[in-house]
Amino acid sequence: MSTQRKQYPFPEFEAKWQKHWLDKKSFRASNPGDADFDAKKPKYYVLDMFPYPSGDGLHVGHVEGYTATDIIARYKRMNGFNVLHPMGWDAFGLPAEQFAIKTGQHPRVTTERNVARFREQLQGIGFSYDWDREVSTTDPEYFKWTQWIFLKLYNSWFDPAQNKARPISELITQRKSELPNESETEHRAFLDSKRLAFVSEVPVNWCPELGTVLANEEVVDGKSEVGGFPVERRPMRQWMLRITDYAERLISELDGLDWPESIKLLQRNWIGKSEGAQAKFDIADSAAEIEVFTTRPDTLFGATYMVLAPEHSLVDEIITEGQKAAVAEYRKKVGSKSDLERTDLAKDKSGIFTGAYAINPVNEERIPIWIADYVLMGYGTGAIMAVPAHDERDWEFATQFGLPIRQVVAQEPPTSGTVCDMPPAECFKEIGYAVNSGFLDGLKTPEAKQKMAEWLEVKSLGKRTINYKLRDWLFSRQRYWGEPFPVVWAGRQHQALEESELPVVQPEMEDFKPTGTAEPPLAKAKDWVRYSDKLQRETNTMPQWAGSCWYYLRFCDPKNAGRFIGEEAERYWAQGTNSKTHGGVDLYIGGTEHAVLHLLYARFWHKVLFDLGYLSTVEPFQRLINQGIILGPDNQKMSKSRGNVVSPDTVIAEFGADALRLYEMFMGPLEQMKPWSQKGVEGVYRFLARVWRLAMEENQEGDWTVSPALKEMEMTPRQLKVVHATIKKVTEDIEKLSFNTAIAQMMICVNEFASSEERPVEMLRVLLRILSPLAPHLTEELWEILRGKFSGFEGLASQQTWPTYKEDYLLEEEVEIVLQVNGKIRDKILISKNATKESTEEAAMSNPKVKEGLEGKTVVKVVVVPAKLVNIVVK
C-alpha cells in the first residue's frame, strides 16, 4: 500500500501548507496593545491539556483531543473570533529524570529533544496553534512565575471571616496589635500555622524505589502511580499547601461551570463534604476529654464504646498500666503495616482495649475506649464514638470483640411502650425513628439529629461541624528535575526569598540520582545549597502539578517579563465569554485522568490569585470536555506490552494528516471510548480522495488537472437542498462537538455530486469552507488551485468566513407522511407542507392500504402529527 501512488498528492501539499501557515503566522492571535488588535472581535480561548513530552512521541489519543480543539479553533476564526489556541510542554517530571539517570544525559537535553519531536509531530498534523505563544514549564522564564506564585501562597493566609485569601502582612499587623508582647518565636509559629504554603511533619507516602514522597493522589492501591513501586507511610518534614481551606469553595463554585456532571461529582466526592456534629466525651478518672466527629448525632444513646486512631496523642495519657505493653505492641504492628497491607486486611478488624473508660454525656454511661486502625488519624478528630447497631464498621468490630450493641434507631415509628431492648439481628444504617434515646424517642432521624446537635450546643458539649475528606496538598518532592523552592533556611526556620531573586534555577549537576535517603538530590550540590554564612537553600523541588496549575494564564501573555500575565491581557482573555467571573478558557479538552488532580489544583491556585487581586475570575475553565480513550484494534487498551499501539506517524505516512484527523473525528462521539480501525482510516481517506476528484482529474501523463466537469452553473433545487442542509447540519454539529455526524453529512453531500457529469463550482465554494476545519490541507490546496480558474477563491480557505444556509432551500412543497394503524406502518404519502390537520387526516382515511387495515374495525382515536405522521387507533 505504501509504495502505491497516493489517491491525491497529500505528501506534497500537506507539508507545503504547514510551512505556509507557520511562515506567515496565519493563526496568530493578537493581544490588546498589538498593532493589529481589533477590539470589536469577540475572543475565544480553546485549550488542550498540554502534554508531557515523553520519549515515545505523540499518541493517537493525544491527536483526538487536539483535533477536536483545532476544529473548534478554526471554526471560531471563520466565524469572526479572535481565537487563542496555544500549545506548550509540561516538561518537568519523573520519567525525564529517570531516563537521564539511566543514560547519563542531563534531563534538559532529553527534554529538549522530546519537545522538538512533539512539536514536529504536532505541526505535521496541521494544528493551528499560535506557535509564538509556546511555553515550557522547565524554562526558567516560565518557572520564575511558578516560584512567584509559590511566594504568593507563602505570603498569604485564608481568612475564614471573609472566606478568601489575604496577604499575610495584614495578619501580622492585626496580630501585633492584639498580642504586642508575643515572642518572636511564637509570632512566627502563629504565622506559619496560617500560611497557605507551610512546612509540616506529616506521615507521607514515601516511595523508596523512586526516592521521593508522593501525594495521596499519586498513590494507587498502595503503589506509585508512576512505575507501580511500593509506597510506605513515614513521617517527614514537607511543604504543604492549605487547599483544605478552599474545600467549600472548590465544591460550591463548581455550580456555574459547564462541565460534565460526572466530573463535577468526581471532584465533590474527592473533597468529600459531610455534615454532622462534634461532641466531647469526658474520660473517667482523668481531666482529658475525647472529641469525636459524627454524622449521626442522633445515635449518641447507642454509643457503646469509643475508638481512637492508633497514632492519637491522647492514647499515652489515658492508657492504664495493665494495658501498656499490649497497646505498645499493637501500635508497633500497625505502624509497620504498609498502605497495601492495611487495605488488604480491611476485611478483618483489629484493635486493642486501652483500659480507660469515657463517659457518654447523654446518659453518664461508662464506655470502654479502644484503639483500632480502622479509625484514621487524618479524618475528623481521629477518634470516634462507636454505634455498632447503626454503623457497619462498628458492627463488625463489636461483633468481633464482643462489645455491646444497642439499637437506637427503628425502621418503623415505635408504638407506645413496646420498646425492644434485645440486641438487633443486623446493622441498620438507614434513617428511621429514634428509640431507646431518652428525649429523642419517636423523632425521625433528621429531626433527632437536629435536636441532639442543639442539645450538645446548649450544654457546651459540642457543636455542628462540617468535615472534608480532602487533605492538604503535599507539595515537595525529592527530585532534581522540578522547580526549586524560592526558600532558604536558617537552622529550623524557613524564610522566603525576594521576588527579585527569581528564578531560582537548579544547579548544574553531574550526579542527580536519588540519595537513597529522605535527602533530595539537590542536597549534593553543596555550593548551591550554601546561600550565605547563615542560610541554606531548600533542596526539595515542587511536584509536576505546579507548572500545569497556571499555564493557561501564561499563554495569554507568554512573553511578559514583568508579570505572570499582563493586566490587560488578563482582562481580555481570562474573562468568560458568557460570564465576567467564570472561566476565561471557553473550552478545555483533555483526558479524564486529570478529572480530580490537575483540575482541582489549578482551580485552587486560580482562586488564591483571584482573592489576592491578580485575576478577575473565580474559575479558570468554563467548559470542559473529556475525550474518550482510544483502544487498540483488538479492543484492548493500547500499550507497548500488548503491541497494539498505533502511531500517528505511520498513519500520516500512508494516508496523510487530513485522513488521520478526519478518522479520529469520524470514529464516534468524542467522549466515548472506541477502538482504532485501520479500515476506518481507509474509508475517510477514500472520502477525501472523492472530494479531491470533485475538482480534479488525472490526465494521460498522470498529472492532476482541474476537472472539465466543474462549471459555473445554477444548482438544481435538489442540489441546493443538499448543500444548504449540509451547511446547517455541519454548523450545528460542530457547535455540539458532534464531529462524526458532521462528517457523515458531508459524505452525503459529496456523494450527491460525485457522479454528476457537470458539477457546479458553487458547491465547492461552500464545501471547501465547511470541510476546512476538519481537513485543512486538502481544502487549502483545492482552494488555491481553483483561485485562478473561478471567482470567489481569494485568500486562504482557512481564513474565509463561515457560510450561512437559507432555510428556504431546505423546505419542499410536499412532505412525506407516515400512515400507521395501531402503530404499524401501512403506507407513506406525499402531502402539501401546509396541509391542515383535518386534510391530513382525511388523506390518511382515504388511503387504500389504510382502509384495508380498518376493515371490520372501529376507529377509537386518530393521532395527527402535522408534517410527520397519522396514527389511527382501532379496536
Added chain:
RNA sequence: GCCGAUGUGGCGGAAUGGCAGACGCAACGGACUUAAAAUCCGUUUCCGGGAAACUGGAGUGUGGGUUCGACCCCCACCAUCGGUACCA
C-alpha cells in the same frame, strides 16, 4: 461494597417520544481491465413465503410499566468499563 458511564446489524456508529440501523467498514454481485489494484454501480438486521416486483413475522442487554406510539421516559435486574474504598 459505594458512586458514575455504557449496552442498537458481522464491526464503528446514527436516530433521544413519531419510518430503527443515517454515514462508514466488512461481505456479496456487477461494470471497467489481458489481469490485478484503484474507481464506479447495486445488495446487505434476522427468520419465513415468493421466479419476481413483493410479502408475513420478530427485533435496540433482560423483565415489567407509562403512552395512540418507546432505542428514547419510569421501575427492577444483568453485563462491561471507569472511579473510589474502613472518611465515622
